[in-house]
Amino acid sequence: MKKQTRQRMKKIFLLVLLAVTAAIFSKQYYVTGSSPQGPDSLEVLGPKNYYPEETEIVNTLISRYHYRKFKLNDSLSSEIFDRYIEVLDHNKSYFLAEDISEFEKYKTSFDDFILEGELDKVYDIFKRYRERANDRFDYVDEILKSDFDFTLDESFERDRKDAPWSSDNNEANEIWRKRIKNDALNLKLAGKSTDSISITLSRRYKNYRKAINQYNSEDIYQLFMNSYTESVDPHTNYFSPLTSENFKINMSxxxxxxxxxxxxxxxxxxxxxxxxxxxxxxxxxxxxxxxxxxxxxxxxxxxxxxxxxxxxxxxxxxxxxx
Missing domain, CATH: 2.30.42.10 (PDZ domain)
Known part of the structure; x- marks a missing residue:
């Protein structure tokens, strides 16, 4: 019981340390980092100049104080890589097989990215994700201009976690055609008119597009650092300056x-x-x-x-x- 209590206290202590780490850099965040953005920001996504130092501090804290002793090596790097890809595209809806094949060469390099503070490849992966997502949303805009034929015998695979990645854009578009058709059918069964269905789905996917396009550099850094901390322990998280600020507000x-x-x-x-x-x-x-x-x-x-x-x-x- 005492051992479990000590472990819980260490986890809480580490959580606070990671929050403090983010707070250290919060002034830089508000001065040189990503400020609140308007719609469809064209910010050039990339690591900030203080990320190498911040990453070093986070890595030192988690290595020294976490109750689980671990080695930041190629094995853990593979876990971080898989988790980062999963958090971006857990249902295999955006990336193509060729993207994943290209990224595989970084699978055992994420530990080096952390140790050296070189995060450009992390942002390159996100940029590809955003590019593919916008390709899919462009296709959604096109197919919503036509009516669906609900007399065809077709099936839609909602859960694609265990499915292979789409081989090309044509296969990805076919998956999305069925996805949108399924959405439309559900609205039709709920009594929505054809015009109302088109408006509803257009608005829905416009919001999805906007949410992805409004990710800023700090958002992506938090996604990556949490891929690291959660690979060490699922209940250990990194707080970005904004998340840290929310934490302080809730606590004090x-x-x-x-x-x-x-x-x-x-x-x-x-x-x-x-x-x-x-x-x-x-x-x-x-x-x-x-x-x-x-x-x-x-x-x-x-x-x-x-x-x-x-x-x-x-x-x-x-x-x-x-």
Missing amino acids: LSLEGIGAQLQQEDDYIKIVEIIPGGPAAISKKLNRNDKIIGVAQDTDGEMVDVIGWRVTDVVQLIRGPK
Whole structure:
């Protein structure tokens, strides 16, 4: 029992250490890193100049303080590689077989990437993922211009985790044709009209596209570092500066926002709940279903247009000292 308790304490201690590590670099993040972005950001994704130092610190902490003793070698590198690919495309919907074949040469190099702080290949993999995703979404736009023939005897494989990667774009498009047709059939069975189905699916996949295109460099770094920490232990996580900030807010309550629960709805952030006793409730100027189209700090601050922003970025912009 004492041994289990010590292990749990070590895991908690490590979690806090990783959060502190992110906090060390949070100032750099807000000055030189990825700030909240508008829609379809064209940011050139790539590692920031402080990532090598940050990666070294994280690696030192996890190597020294984690209860599970491990070696950062080719074997663990393979696990990190597999986990990173899985977190990007767990259902094998975007990457092609040729992509995975190309990336395989890095499978035993992820340990070297971490030790040397050279993360360009990590970002190259994500860029290919985003490229393939946009190819698929372009195809979705095309097929939604035509009606589906539901009299054909076809089947759709929803769970593709154990399926092979698509051999080429034609095979990938065929998989997606059946996926969209299945989505359309479910809406049809729910009583939706043909026009309504097309509008609903177009909006749905537009949001999927936007979510992927709005990933920034810090998001990708967190995905990669968590692929590392979770390969060591599934319950060990790296906190990005933004995640670390959320952690501090939840722990200390020293910061607050407007006192409202927000939700993404197409290009807008909608208020879905006013929290009793919070600033929004006290001011009586905000209501449920209001849409946030701009954010300014104080009465004389510049109004920032947030239409098309991610809800996390809008929340980050809204928050300020209590």
